[in-house]
Amino acid sequence: MKTINEYKQTLSAHKILLMACLSAVLGLAGCEKEGTAEKAGPKIDQAAEKAEQKIEQAADRAEQKIDAAKESLDRQAGRAGDYIEGKTDASKEALEKTQQNVDQATENAEKKLESAKESVTEKAQTAGEYIDDSVITMKVKAALLNDPFLKSFQIEVTTVNGAVRLSGAVESEQSIGKAVALASSQPNVKSVQSDLVVKASTPSN
Template sequence: MQEKNPYKPMIVSGVLVVAACLSASLGLAGCEKEGGAEEVGRKLDQAAESAGDQLEATEKSLGEKAETAGQYMQDSAITAKIKTEILNDSELKVLQIGVTTNDGVVTLSGTVDSQLSLKRAAEVAQSNQGVTSVENNLVVK
């Protein structure tokens, strides 16, 4: 299911304003010349096509930015949840473990006291929804 673009009404109304202004100015200029109506029509067609192309490009750009922002928010939520779970786990010391998430890939870094803690941190990270994989860069000290 495709999400609605919240910026589309603003973009469409902006394009309509530009087209209306263009139409009015070209219409006035065309009235003064012989055969001007055809020229005005051609210019309006070009302007409408150009505005449509610009609208499509703007929609695509906004859609990509919204998708990127959505992924960033999802990654941030995953990181926060894992850090909270590590903090609440008596076997792990949260200050020794760094957690980052990028496109669902969780990276654990830092030092732990034992191999058991290293394994437990990876289990905590992997058990979260949205996690596609875990890169465990923890070192036993």
């Protein structure tokens, strides 16, 4: 497609060519005899009028082409602007979507981390309680075995969350009371439940 400058240059060239032709015609007319000059006068006028019409027509065509070129450039600029705007909007949407995905992934990761912390804490507490209960059970059993009066009895000791349960058979209520008191005096014991029973005495012959 020709540019606007090219159309302007073409129009100028046409004007120069027509002026040159007109000058040549006038020069030839001056060299003719007087009678011939009188005849040439109307022809010169007609040639000048035709030249002027051609110049005006060429100018009109050039102006139309210039206007068409301007409209074409405006349309192309408009399409380019729409294309750029569309790409910009698409880029913004993609960026916003990416940001949403990042936020969602971060939130999910934080939830999983918090859940893992809670799970580890619970397991640690459970393990600690199990260890504490085992230690309490061992200390209560050791205390019962070290007692000269109670060591001869088979007393079972279980501990759950610091609550001690005694079971088995002893020979008197006094033994039950002593076993309960001994278990209660051990560190970290919260309570003592006695399931001890007094075994029946065997009659002598």
